[in-house]
Amino acid sequence: MFKSPGSRWIIIAAVILFSVYKLFPSLQYYTMSEEAKQQMMLDDPAKLTELHKQAINLGLDLQGGMHVILEADIPILAQNLSNDKTGELLQAIKSAERISIKNRTDFFDEMELLANANDIKLIKYYSELDGLGGKSNADVMAALREQGDYAINSVLEIIRNRVDEFGVSEPTIQKSGKTRIIVELAGVKDTDRASSLLQRTALLEFKLVKPGTDLQPILDKIDTSLLEMEGIPDDAVVDKNNPVDDMTGSDVSPKDDSLLTTDSTGTIEDLFEALGTTETQTDLLTTSANILSKNPFSGYLRGFPTGLGILSSEVNKFNVLLNSTEVRTLFPKDSELLWGNDDLSATLEDGRFVNYRNIYLVKKEAVLTGGVVTDARAATGPIGSDVSGQPVVNLTMNAEGAKTWARFTGANIQKNVAIVLDKKVYMAPVIRDRIPGGRTQISGLDNIEEAKDIANVLRAGKLPAPVKIQEERTIGPSLGRDSIIAGTRAMTTGFILVIIFMIFYYRGSGLIANLALMLNIFFVLAILAMLNATLTLPGIAGLILTIGMAVDANVIIFERIREEIDKGKTVKASIEAGYEKAFSAIFDANITTLIAAFVLAWIGSGPIKGFAVTLSAGIICSLFSAVFITRSVYMLFGNKKPLNELSI
């Protein structure tokens, strides 16, 4: 294979080019100054995210950060949900907990087995459980499992909702198994705060949304004041064609007869037409300086199909304004602007997408908090009703909450009420009628998944399963920096020493091996970038180890070539025999190390995985660089003139 040197060099060139291409974003990202990153975060967050995604990740142990595993205490949930906590059931729960920890099995499975084995009638203890489908043990367990899922999903939703508050660009929040959540906050500065944020009880509130007519005077006041500060004549501000008040009105347009409904009327084209400006389509993707010079605050606001909002790319800029003391002092004390929980996207006339986030003006004082919610579940509307077959959320409140709710809904018909979790608005349905009795149906949801999310949010106020931090590892940024410095230093020193030794011991051939070694490190980094792998401190150790081990293939080959020369073979024949005979040893030896590395990558977690991935990449690359590339170099020399002497 690849007998002609030409095809070999084409392959080598292609691999090198590909590696350069893959490593370029990392180079760009890590050489960028902190100020430049901050600026980019404001100007074009999407581009920064993209660049960061393509660059090699630094592990939490290198850039500083936090790794947390949260677990919902399911046995406590099972205990809390029972209405008769006597010995028999408690015994079964405790035993099931012990067995499930020991054997690493599912707690509910063990509980069901134990209940059946000991002839415990579970319905006796869980007669008031929500979502019971029947009276058998299997029915009770099904309902319990559902409650378990609810508990962990609510926690997941709560933590996702707090993402922005952690102050890191890309937190990882994922469910692991049925009861755990893994949170990774790279580069988080204040770890104490992050830790308490993770454990803080969620605050769910219902707040009245204020109409657009209330917003307009506030916006005018802020715009005027900001312009005065900049010294621009304020007659430009009082612009009767200001698009904003046209927009907010579309918020409150009832659509169907359900008690509460979300609003999703109008198309983006209508709304942009309503802007009444001479902006071209391209300008729709950013707010022009022209608009901002007249309306430095309200200029960012636009109407979207789901109501008033801000372009996603401008959210950070607007937040800076919103949190400035200037704007804060001008804002009425009884109101606040709250963000929607997530970015949404809308289609423009020409088929392009625009991402935005809703913003709501709400009354600061909450009508009710999540404590009054007794149950919330996603369902499809009953057949025959107005919402037949549509996804809905059925919300139940306790007696105390129901009383306030009835009074509030009665007084605010046709207005919107915002469902606010930790200061983020999840939805703001319209109140269609007075709601007595504490049973509310929310409709107008896009799909059943959205209904489930909303139900999780509504349940967030009452968590029957305590959430515990099972594992927490934090590395301060200064320690991470030390690790990078020490790691790089060790790597450079090791690298230089090995290079000197190889030249000293193998002369010219040592030079070839060194070339292969350098390319090897380069390729390993490119593979890490390609796999989106994370470089950890043990990963750097793996890289250093790779340096030591990568020369091994060349040592095996060179020793073999020397042996063949000693036997009296020509240089060319010796090189050929050397490579040929050495290959099986190199191959088998590397495969077995790979097996060990793969097992580590598979079972290990975090830093260990980083080590295993680097080691695996190092082994695979060394086969290419130490065998294929060095051989090609020999071929290159051998082709020009027959080799009579070999520097080895």
Add this chain to the structure above:
Amino acid sequence: MRLLNNTNFDFIGKRKLAASLSVILILCGIVGSIFNKGFTLSIDFTGGTIVQIQFAEEITTAEARQILKDHGFENLDITTISSPDSHDDILIKTQLSGTDLRDKLNAAFGDREFETRRTEQVGPKIGNELKNDAIQSIAVALTLILIYIGFRFDFYYAIGSVVALMHDILITLGVFAVLKLEVDMVTVAAFLTIVGYSLNDTIVVFDRIRENIKGSAREKLEDIVNRSLNDTLSRTLITSFTTMLVIVILFIGGLETIKDFAFAMIIGIVVGTYSSIYIASPVMILLENRAGRKIAKKK
């Protein structure tokens, strides 16, 4: 430049001596671990809390211990960690866990200026799982390697190499037990790397034996193995040297968390190089010869 050209050491002749040495070393490790009441397992496996603090004004471990004692903390393991650019950090370890513990520790030092550089907290449940994972990963790796070598060479080679690997791990573990060094997830990674490394050595030798056997059916297996060991000796030592070079640098210049890894690797490379010469091949010879005798009897 060449070292060890055309050597002719009688490695196999000294196999009994080598075997006794290995047995003595392993026994020392076992005795040591019994004497030290098993291994010092890190909080990765036992559950617990580690807090690493750097004070603006350096304080001694004794001072730190006193302050913590005044705040009701007893039985803490307090040590220092050297930091490359500034003065020592204080490292506090305990097998207790729970989030308020960390806050309390912070509160105890409240009137001093300090930076919490690292905290690790592992609940007992996760610790138990990590311990199982570690044991499982070593067992799975060894089994897969056994299968691969059995497939590429033959079963006796496979047993020879796995005996050598267990030998390496046992001796390295022994050193950790005797010196009371902590075994954590990173050390387990080092063990697996030692496995990979030692195997590397063994396979290069086995590969040469496989090659040398082909041309010399009449020669005694002992002589072929000895010749193969001598053939590959210079490679074995040079590779061990280059790897050792980088590991020693990692050990000297590396950080606390990597130090144990590097230390385990240093022992592992020495033991691994030794075992690929004195353990793997002799075990293989022993098994092959015994099997050969059985076959001869049957005939």
